Amino acid sequence: MLKDFSILTHAYDATSAQLDDATATERRLSQLRGCFSDSEAYDEALAREDSLLYRVTAVEPAHGNGDLHYGLGVLYPGKVGSEYYLTKGHLHRTREAAEVYIGLTGEGMMLLEDEATGESRLEPIGEGKVVYVPGHTAHRTMNTGSTPLTYFGVYPANAGHDYGAIADRNFLKVLIEENGIPVLKDRISL
Ligand code: PAN
Ligand code: ZN
Numbered sequence: 001m002l003k004d005f006s007i008l009t010h011a012y013d014a015t016s017a018q019l020d021d022a023t024a025t026e027r028r029l030s031q032l033r034g035c036f037s038d039s040e041a042y043d044e045a046l047a048r049e050d051s052l053l054y055r056v057t058a059v060e061p062a063h064g065n066g067d068l069h070y071g072l073g074v075l076y077p078g079k080v081g082s083e084y085y086l087t088k089g090h091l092h093r094t095r096e097a098a099e100v101y102i103g104l105t106g107e108g109m110m111l112l113e114d115e116a117t118g119e120s121r122l123e124p125i126g127e128g129k130v131v132y133v134p135g136h137t138a139h140r141t142m143n144t145g146s147t148p149l150t151y152f153g154v155y156p157a158n159a160g161h162d163y164g165a166i167a168d169r170n171f172l173k174v175l176i177e178e179n180g181i182p183v184l185k186d187r188i189s190l
Helices: 040-048 162-170
Strands: 025-026 052-059 070-074 099-103 106-114 120-126 130-133 135-144 150-155 173-178 181-186
Touching: 052 106, 070 135, 106 130, 106 150, 120 130, 120 150, 120 173, 135 150, 135 162
Parallel strands: 099 120
Antiparallel strands: 025 052, 052 070, 070 150, 099 130, 099 150, 106 120, 106 135, 173 181
């Protein structure tokens, strides 16, 4: 009911790339151990600085059937070795829950991986792009540009985040920079 909501409008601050009155989650390099393919480059980068890679501010207004949650993500530019800065990546705990990503600024890619078949798809995300992430699909975002990648994601309130399943084996594909352009490789071949 309308009276249950104290706030329906949240300010989107383009400068800080955050939603006001939202729950912020920050991920630094030290929290992404095991995500990057080049563990030597990872240790070297971490020894230099525990950089902030990304931040999500999430709004979870209600938790019933049919409700929606949403978040604003900012993923900073950078690389570990030749691999672009990335998000941890996850499946939704409710596997059939889909999601829509709306790119706001910057340039990046989303790596989608079908949980059942391992089939991978690389989709562009960034200014002017909207990506539909089907259910049963692990998803990870990479910043392939030189400015912050910001995006807005909307998902069912019961979606939940399952990081364990993908952390155990990591994504099958890796997006690296080769001769100045992003190239998708099999993790196993690196
Ligand atoms: C996004 C992600 C966000 C951060 O809001 O949570 O991009 O990625 P990780 O959650 O994998 O660290 C989303 O997909 N929500 O469902
Ligand atoms: Zn998601």
